[in-house]
Amino acid sequence: MISRPRVPDRWHRFDVTVRDLPLALAFLATTFLPAFQSQGTQLGGVPDRPFDALALAAVALQCLPLAVRRRWPVLCLALVSLGFATDQLRGYHSVAGAALPIALVSAGAHLERHRRATALLFSAAYVPLAVALSRLGSGEPPGEFVTFYLALVLAWGIGAWLRSTRAAEAAHRLRVAEETRAAERTRIARELHDVVTHHVTAMVVQAEAARYLATAPDRLDGTLAAVSDTGRRALTDLRHLLDLLSPGHGTEAGSGAGAPSAGGLLTLVEQTRRAGQPVEFTEEGTPAVAAGSADLVAHRVVRESLTNALKYAHGSPTSVRVRHGGQEITVEVGTDGPGSRAGSTGGSGRGLAGLRERVEVLGGDFSAGPRAGGGFLVRARIPAGSPS
DSSP, X not given: XXXXXXXXXXXXXXXXXXXXXXXXXXXHHHHTSGGGTTOSOOOSOOOOOOOOHHHHHHHHHHHGGGGGTTTSHHHHHHHHHHHHHHHHHHTOOOGGGGHHHHHHHHHHHHOOSOHHHHHHHHHHHHHHHHHHHHHHTTOOOHHHHHHHHHHHHHHHHHHHHHHHHHHHHHHHHHHHHHHHHHHHHHHHHHHHHHHHHHXXXXXXXXXXXXXXXXXXXXXXXXXXXXXHHHHHHXXXXXXXXXXXXXXXXXXXXXXXXXXXXXXXXXXXXXHHHHTTOOEEEEEESOOOTTOBTHHHHHHHHHHHHHHXXXXXXXXXXXXXXEEEOSSEEEEEEEESSOOBOTTOOOOOSHHHHHHHHHHHHTTOEEEEEEOTTSSEEEXXXXXXXXXX
């Protein structure tokens, strides 16, 4: 079913001149209503005069240019000012004079260039108008003209304030967009690190070990098969991640994005064992049904820790302990001693920092460092039930 655009959406598709035209026509129609005949602006005390053909032109000059108040604000202000001057000098005193402050607000809000020159020019043009009205009128005190000028300045100031507010809002949106893009790039880099590093590290270690098994064909075949399995798993995980990053990826299909599959921790342990790392795995308790992101973060902690064990403590005994409690999941991964550095592939330090951020976002605790008896220990306490 094709949804029809709503009326506000269709209205905003029109050119800005079309959208401002109703305001201009409303001012024009209001001017000729009998109830508003004596409600116009009177400056300088010029005696009232009945409407004639010139009055119609003055009213049109004040009202119709409001249709271009946003597209051509200077032209609008010039025409409205000319109509206002004619209106006051001839003594028509129509309600259309209220268009002048609207034109000033629009100019202050939408004029992009030569703002100061425009303000000075129209201020200078006000002086001869005030002098002419003072001579033609009943001798109004100068304070009246000053007060009216200050009211016009206030209208311009309101427009300038609206312009600055709009610019600040646009700058804020731009800054938020840039921060969002930066956060998204960081998230993608972290996801790629999590998905790829473990598999690639295991493949490198297995390939290094295969070089020393040329005289043992049976063991060599097993090692090469493990490399192939690891590579295929890496391709599967990477393809899954790229699918999630695709703009057309549906929310329903991605509702379980990145969530560890059943037996995922045991799969990680078995893969690490095949890479030549002795791993003791213990899992206590029953995973909560609504663990939310806690299961995913626990999976990431184990995977990154085992990756680091392969890199920096290859061949050292490694223990993985995962305990599921009613309100939290506790993960401990430790290695006993430095082990062999032959399989070290180097690292960027991104992994542990990313794990700390993930755990702390869920309100948990994370620590990683050497332990007193030698080796390295990673420990994480992850509150269960946190939303994804």
